[in-house]
Amino acid sequence: MYQPNWQPYWPGTNFPQPNRGNESILNWVNDNNGYQKVSTNTFQTTLFFNWKLPWIKGLSFDGSGSYDPHSVFTKTFQTPTYVYYKDPATGVYTKGRSGTGADLASLSDQNDLGSLFYLVGKLSYNRKFGKHNIKVLLGYEQQTINSNWDYAYRSDFVSTVLPEISAGSSDKSKQSNDGSASQGARKNYFGRINYDFEGKYLAEFTMRRDGSPKFAATRRWGNFPSASAGWRISEEKFMKKFNFINDLKIRGSYGIMGNDKVADFQYVTTYGFGSNYVIGGKDVTGLVQTGVPNPDITWERAKTGNLGLDAKLWDGALGITFDYFKTRRSDILTTRKAVIPGYTGLTLPDENVGIVDNSGFELILTHDNNRRKLKYHFSGNVAFARSKVIFSDEQPAAEPYQLATGRPIGSDLFYKAIGIFKDKAQIDASPHYLNARPGDIIYEDVNKDGNIDALDQIRINQTNVPEITFGFTANFTYNNFDLSFLLQGQANAKQYFGGYFPVMSYSLGNFLQWRATDRWTPDHTAATMPRASYELFNNNTSKSTQWLLDAGFLRFKNVELGYNLPQNTVKRIGIQNLRVSVSGSNLFIIYDHMKDLGFDPETSDYWYYPPQRVINFGVDLTF
Amino acid sequence: MKLIKYLFIIVVAFSSCNKLDLTPLDKISDTDTWNDPALIQLYVNACYNSLMHGFQQDLLSAASDDAFNIHDPGNFALIQKGELTADNVTDVSNKIDYFDYAYGYIRTINIFLAR
Known part of the structure; x- marks a missing residue:
């Protein structure tokens, strides 16, 4: 944290000033404090072949294998940095060590080695029998993935001239090393059958059988089938009289997918080093059980049904793509939250608990006009998706409004902020926190028991994942000019900006203007923001709706203007095509509910680096 | 054609090498642990952590008037200010919110005794 009144250099010199903790920010951003060099070597080999099997027409075999070894060498050299201290009496500058870093340089070398071995074989059969098209795969x-790494470190380099391990201190206590290895594997069988009749009736069936090393041998394999069908109605004879319909297709699909994204080896009991203790003045290594095993752990499943429609009408004057989907995720891999009491002393593994539904639609409308000199293409899209927890192994809530079941996944508990305490009299008249003061947030006593406690938290249905996303693209062409732009936005989302950083000033930082302007003061009691305080946490930092902001926005994402030089001009100078263009991204925001906060609407938290505004000038030459 | 046949054999040979029965390379199995007296000794070493020692950031004296910890990693300020409730006890260091920690070690020691 840097205060605005701090100076990087002593005035009139190029001597860095010691600031907070005698550090200088200059030493953090330049090379004075050392470097980290990463050299990566990747070697990729692939061998593939295609064999048309001579015995049956349309049958072929594709095989490919790859072996990709790679290595990463990371050298981190940390050197001491210096600042200048000024003697207040004489005004003389003396060079000295900055901050809290070591007086002598240190070096670490790390070697990461890994390899990937991949094999795939595919037998395919493509054949046309009259109007029937068949493809089988x-x-x-x-x-197989193998990796290992080792690491060496020495400190107290007498000189910084030779950044190699052997030049570091020979004292064993100034040296350290580490290393480990890991392995992974994956196996799967898959098949697909495609059938179409005259390009009118389409059908597909696929099957996957996946093996994951994360599950015990009896639970290892998962079967994931899916099927889809389509009907191009516009190809039918009875549709020919509707000649404004260029293309019309309805389609549907149903399928099961698997997920095994959990930590490895949860099905066996394992022990890991750690939890050292000091016995007899000596540090002794410990060995602890790494969680309770779950031998029954297996694949999480997602069943998805989808219905869709594609249409092109009046030669592109209207294009429609519509999809409706419903997904049910079951056997969700997560840790159990309820039922197991703390006195069992168990650290729980991931288990197949939980069911979540997710459903929604997506609509894309397009409009094309290519008949006149000014050609244009518009495309607008909107998508809606809402999830619902059908079963989660949760604690039976004391208040029914706190249950997560039946609400969107990730919906969280918040105190309901309903204003700011004006004065002592108002505090005494309403339920309040133990030590509430004038200027604190009023939390609603939702269960009307006269106390503000965890039972008064309500569950908010919206999360930082937007339920509605939308966009609009337009392209215009006129002679040699072209213009395009993209609008993008979201709605039905909430972003939480709580905790000490946005809410409190902290001991060194400043308040955000959004927070400070309408805060409670003894002279300004009709406030919308709580009182200022030097503390890190107080009653006002509780997780409440006061800090939950509408994350909806609409932004002008991209725009591009281009000009293609006329062909006869560029041909004369021996160029095939010359295009000049200017484009800008993130130029402005049309609406944004978090504007007052001073953050970009796509900011997910205050450490997040916002999208940058970029303006490009381009020249595109084709010879 | 001969080459292809050889490749096919190589592919089949390699694919049989691939095993999904992997073992962790950074952890020790149950059987190995309890068959090696040296490893059992390490297991017992770790059990001593149930007797907490004072030399940690969340010094208990920071919960009293004797000491003040500016970074307050144990969140003991709640106790000093008299704001500790059943709701926020889980925010406090496990030196105060002791039960899950203690029962965890009781289980660890019971496993040792059962073996």
């Missing part, structure tokens, strides 16, 4: 895939 059978395949097998496997991969």
